[in-house]
Amino acid sequence: MVEPIYTADPASGFHSVRLDSLTAIYHRRSGVTHVVAEPVPEIIVSLAGKQLNVAQLCGDLIADPALVEGDETRRALQARLDELEEVGLVSLA
Amino acid sequence: MRDARILPWILAQPARTAMLDARGWTALLAIAQAERLLGSLAHRLIGINVPPSARRVLDGALLSAETGRTQALWEGEMARRAFAPLGCPVILLKGTAFVAAGLSAGLGRQIGDLDILVPRDRLDAVEAALLDAGWEWVKPDAYDDSYYRTHMHELPPLIHRDRDTMIDVHHTILPLTARITPDADAMIAAAVQLENGLFSLSPEDMLIHAVAHLFADGDLSGGLRNLWDMDRLIRDHGGTEGYWKRLHERSARHGMTRHLSRALRLCHHLFETPVDPYLAWEGRKGDVFYLGRLLARNGWGQEARKPLRLAFYIWSHWIRMPPLQLARHLWTKWRKNQAKA
Amino acid sequence: MRHQFSVKVGPVGFRVGSAWRAPVAALRHLYAQYPQPDGGITDFTVRLEPETMLRRWVRQSVAIEGDFMLPGAVPMALRHGLLAAEMGMNLQMAMGQRHFLLLHASSVERGGKVLIITGESGSGKSTLSALLGERGWRFMGDEFALIDPLTGLAHPFPRPISLKNEAIMVMADRVGAGRMGPLLADTPKGDIRHLIPSADALANMMVPGVPALILFPRFGHAAEVRTMGTSEVFVRLTQASTNYVALGERGFGALTRLVTQVPVRAIDYPDTESAIALVDQLWAELA
Numbered sequence: 001m002v003e004p005i006y007t008a009d010p011a012s013g014f015h016s017v018r019l020d021s022l023t024a025i026y027h028r029r030s031g032v033t034h035v036v037a038e039p040v041p042e043i044i045v046s047l048a049g050k051q052l053n054v055a056q057l058c059g060d061l062i063a064d065p066a067l068v069e070g071d072e073t074r075r076a077l078q079a080r081l082d083e084l085e086e087v088g089l090v091s092l093a
Numbered sequence: 094m095r096d097a098r099i100l101p102w103i104l105a106q107p108a109r110t111a112m113l114d115a116r117g118w119t120a121l122l123a124i125a126q127a128e129r130l131l132g133s134l135a136h137r138l139i140g141i142n143v144p145p146s147a148r149r150v151l152d153g154a155l156l157s158a159e160t161g162r163t164q165a166l167w168e169g170e171m172a173r174r175a176f177a178p179l180g181c182p183v184i185l186l187k188g189t190a191f192v193a194a195g196l197s198a199g200l201g202r203q204i205g206d207l208d209i210l211v212p213r214d215r216l217d218a219v220e221a222a223l224l225d226a227g228w229e230w231v232k233p234d235a236y237d238d239s240y241y242r243t244h245m246h247e248l249p250p251l252i253h254r255d256r257d258t259m260i261d262v263h264h265t266i267l268p269l270t271a272r273i274t275p276d277a278d279a280m281i282a283a284a285v286q287l288e289n290g291l292f293s294l295s296p297e298d299m300l301i302h303a304v305a306h307l308f309a310d311g312d313l314s315g316g317l318r319n320l321w322d323m324d325r326l327i328r329d330h331g332g333t334e335g336y337w338k339r340l341h342e343r344s345a346r347h348g349m350t351r352h353l354s355r356a357l358r359l360c361h362h363l364f365e366t367p368v369d370p371y372l373a374w375e376g377r378k379g380d381v382f383y384l385g386r387l388l389a390r391n392g393w394g395q396e397a398r399k400p401l402r403l404a405f406y407i408w409s410h411w412i413r414m415p416p417l418q419l420a421r422h423l424w425t426k427w428r429k430n431q432a433k434a
Numbered sequence: 435m436r437h438q439f440s441v442k443v444g445p446v447g448f449r450v451g452s453a454w455r456a457p458v459a460a461l462r463h464l465y466a467q468y469p470q471p472d473g474g475i476t477d478f479t480v481r482l483e484p485e486t487m488l489r490r491w492v493r494q495s496v497a498i499e500g501d502f503m504l505p506g507a508v509p510m511a512l513r514h515g516l517l518a519a520e521m522g523m524n525l526q527m528a529m530g531q532r533h534f535l536l537l538h539a540s541s542v543e544r545g546g547k548v549l550i551i552t553g554e555s556g557s558g559k560s561t562l563s564a565l566l567g568e569r570g571w572r573f574m575g576d577e578f579a580l581i582d583p584l585t586g587l588a589h590p591f592p593r594p595i596s597l598k599n600e601a602i603m604v605m606a607d608r609v610g611a612g613r614m615g616p617l618l619a620d621t622p623k624g625d626i627r628h629l630i631p632s633a634d635a636l637a638n639m640m641v642p643g644v645p646a647l648i649l650f651p652r653f654g655h656a657a658e659v660r661t662m663g664t665s666e667v668f669v670r671l672t673q674a675s676t677n678y679v680a681l682g683e684r685g686f687g688a689l690t691r692l693v694t695q696v697p698v699r700a701i702d703y704p705d706t707e708s709a710i711a712l713v714d715q716l717w718a719e720l721a
Contacts, residue, residue, distance in 0.1 A: 019665040020663050024668055024686070026686040029163070035669055159682070163682065394500070
């Protein structure tokens with residue numbers, strides 16, 4: 001199976017405002033406002049204008065190398081990516 | 094103001110607004126709003142000196158059109174993502190196509206649903222892909238559903254469960270029960286790829302589609318806007334080498350020469366559109382009734398000329414359906430309305 | 435249209451056309467002190483039409499039409515024609531306003547600063563703003579708060595206040611009959627009477643203010659004040675806005691600026707006197 005590669009609009013495509021523990025993100029291309037928790041803003045920043053697979057994204061986001069390798073981490077991240085893909089914040093490259 | 098003629102008069106030559114008084118402005122704005130042309134009017138009046146309160150209304154319409162444009166292009170993009178695994182092109186129709194292709198017809202346009210054209214043999218796959226990507230059927234009603242699938246030229250409408258936006262999937266451009274049958278395969282084969290990976294019809298087919306939409310697909314409601322679209326398309330494409338010749342060929346291919354001719358005359362009459370006189374020649378009789386129906390809107394935005402409207406409404410169904418089916422359709426609709434009341 | 439009326443409320447001009455005389459006569463009385471639209475050109479058109487040709491004369495029912503219309507809206511009895519006109523104007527604003535972010539809220543001003551009181555029908559925001567308007571605050575509006583996306587200021591939209599049921603008696607006693615509209619009995623929302631804003635409110639209908647406090651009130655509970663999370667406020671205000679989505683990024687900017695810069699409290703109150711006491715207390719503390 002081909003490893004999925006993800007991408008997001010460049011940073012100029014988003015207007016983000018930190019509210020409290022949640023962040024409001026205006027996605028310029030769609031005109032949709034999303035209110036999201038960690039690690040969604042971080043995922044978008046990592047993918048902005050780039051093309052990464054899940055492993056690379058893990059590496060970007062997580063400091064602890066042991067966690068980066070873990071299956072559970074990968075699965076959790078994949079679940080987030082699936083949700084974000086559904087609302088169009090990230091897409092398959 | 095008894096009818097809507099002030100609107101095409103101003104759209105054709107925006108500087109004519111200098112002659113308007115407060116009453117004229119108020120009527121113009123209300124008529125434009127009712128005919129869904131306020132955004133287009135606002136675009137025509139950019140840079141023209143208008144009274145401040147009119148400027149406020151027009152600027153509001155430009156803001157609406159801008160938001161509408163963003164939403165329309167996004168819907169197109171989400172459809173493209175849904176169809177990517179199918180290898181099936183997403184051919185945009187109407188407003189979204191104008192905007193995606195950067196055409197004048199897209200400037201200030203108020204866009205409703207996303208309309209797309211797909212090959213008839215891919216309909217099932219397309220339907221499945223859309224349902225998978227979060228679109229749902231709009232309140233299914235057994236009669237309407239079967240009518241759509243069997244007789245209309247599209248799937249029953251779908252609405253996206255999160256975005257609340259509608260998509261209409263067509264496989265040809267006229268209802269199947271009409272006596273005119275355009276060549277959908279030819280339209281699909283001639284589709285033009287746009288920058289964003291979506292497709293539009295070729296310039297000639299785009300105009301033919303607007304003509305079809307004006308006459309055969311409705312009772313002329315929204316007709317002024319349809320003709321304005323045509324005026325804008327002709328201004329964009331009419332100067333291209335061989336355009337009118339290709340237009341004539343395509344209209345013959347799709348069985349639309351008489352309708353094209355009438356549409357060109359109406360455009361020219363309303364908007365001073367430069368049209369090829371040879372193509373615009375056929376069959377003048379009846380133009381005056383069409384103009385009467387197209388301008389049937391008063392200065393308060395109300396529908397005027399009710400008897401003429403009703404005549405066109407019945408006639409438009411007549412040409413779409415065989416008589417027995419028409420009777421059955423109107424009977425069922427009447428029964429449903431009675432049940433609702 | 436046979437009978438016509440026009441008015442300017444804050445920055446917005448309306449015209450109302452009616453097939454019947456009575457609603458227009460009622461509008462003229464209610465809006466007697468209001469100005470006319472700038473240059474005679476209106477922002478929005480409302481039409482009161484007979485539901486069908488017959489209903490113009492028999493069991494008259496009024497369909498609300500205009501620049502913006504809601505399909506499937508239930509027509510109203512002619513005796514409630516004034517209410518139909520008010521609802522029609524609300525509908526045009528809700529669906530067509532693009533220059534201001536609209537919040538479903540009342541607002542009052544004091545010392546250049548604005549108190550915004552959000553809430554659905556029944557939360558008491560109309561009655562509260564009406565009372566505050568008679569107690570040294572300037573009334574700015576009871577249905578919509580208008581926020582300018584460019585400046586962040588709150589602009590007045592002081593239409594006559596729609597008082598329902600018990601609230602009618604409370605206010606009628608205070609202000610006298612001259613400032614009350616006709617009684618509209620047995621509407622779908624109960625009895626309604628409109629309160630004409632004070633001369634001060636009308637004289638200053640073009641004067642904006644700086645939002646300084648946002649309240650989410652709840653009527654019929656023991657008095658209590660609670661803080662609210664910024665993201666909760668943000669989400670609730672997008673739900674309380676009819677045109678947030680239509681405004682695009684300007685709406686986003688206006689609303690995030692509002693919720694991150696203006697203090698917000700949820701208040702529970704058992705009666706209007708307690709509410710006013712809470713308002714005074716929180717205003718002194720936070721505004």
